[in-house]
Amino acid sequence: MPDTPIRILIVDDHPVVRDGFRGMFAADSDFEVLGEAADGAEAVERARTLRPDVILMDLRMPTMDGVSAIRELGRLGVPSKVLVLTTFDTDKDVRPAIEAGATGYLLKDTGRDELIRAVRAAARGETILSPSVATRLVSQVRAPADTLSAREIEILELIARGATNREAAKRLFISEATVKTHLLHIYTKLGVNDRAAAVATGFRRGLLDVNDTP
Structure with missing residues (x-):
């Protein structure tokens, strides 16, 4: 005791x-x-x-x-x-x-x-x-280098919910420029060119939960 x-x-x-x-x-x-x-x-x-x-x-x-x-x-x-x-x-x-x-x-x-x-x-x-x-x-x-970071997943989740870069920045207490940088990294890691494709790939890979979206 x-x-x-x-x-x-x-x-x-x-x-x-x-x-x-x-x-x-x-x-x-x-x-x-x-x-x-x-x-x-x-x-x-x-x-x-x-x-x-x-x-x-x-x-x-x-x-x-x-x-x-x-x-x-x-x-x-x-x-x-x-x-x-x-x-x-x-x-x-x-x-x-x-x-x-x-x-x-x-x-x-x-x-x-x-x-x-x-x-x-x-x-x-x-x-x-x-x-x-x-x-x-x-x-x-042990995962490969293209695995999204925790912050990148947070941003991808917000984007999936329809948040703009400005809204995501406000929610995460970071600058809008930082959100844009993270998005570029997300696109590169997921092999996509835009937000819609990133969200679709996120769902397909199990990075996003359908229950978390509106």
């Missing part, structure tokens, strides 16, 4: 999920649930105030998603370790979360004992990955 309880912040847009995690950790004296948040923006504000040891972070939430929240926590210098806990293990979810600074990445079907061990490990600063996520990351490391 640690000298002091591991302090946790639970972030998920589903109240029933938050209640389940709170009940799980509240029943163990090794842990203290400091609070909850229903989206990434609220998570950032609560983490700045509460300074939890570990944040259990969902990815797909309204207002601000989990990856954006992780980036913002890093920008603000919040020292909390972030353990992503989600139902998604696709390439476009895993890599951006890890690159943003997540300490670990687990799926919500993870067993109770495994999750508790993972939170303890995250509090120690250790990296924890579910087996399927670890396999995906290894595959990406």
Whole structure:
């Protein structure tokens, strides 16, 4: 048992999920649930105030998603370790979360004992990955040079939703010129010449999820 309880912040847009995690950790004296948040923006504000040891972070939430929240926590210098806990293990979810600074990445079907061990490990600063996520990351490391970066996939997703270069730049907090540069790299890597072809190729290669488009 640690000298002091591991302090946790639970972030998920589903109240029933938050209640389940709170009940799980509240029943163990090794842990203290400091609070909850229903989206990434609220998570950032609560983490700045509460300074939890570990944040259990969902990815797909309204207002601000989990990856954006992780980036913002890093920008603000919040020292909390972030353990992503989600139902998604696709390439476009895993890599951006890890690159943003997540300490670990687990799926919500993870067993109770495994999750508790993972939170303890995250509090120690250790990296924890579910087996399927670890396999995906290894595959990406071994992937050819034409693989899109996490940022390029983000831009391709926005373009698929109909965003202009200006809108994509505003959404990602980068310049319009940077978006254009990323698009040129996307075209080169995918072997296409325009936005429509890039989106079509993105869907064909599984880089884009049809459920993410309007």
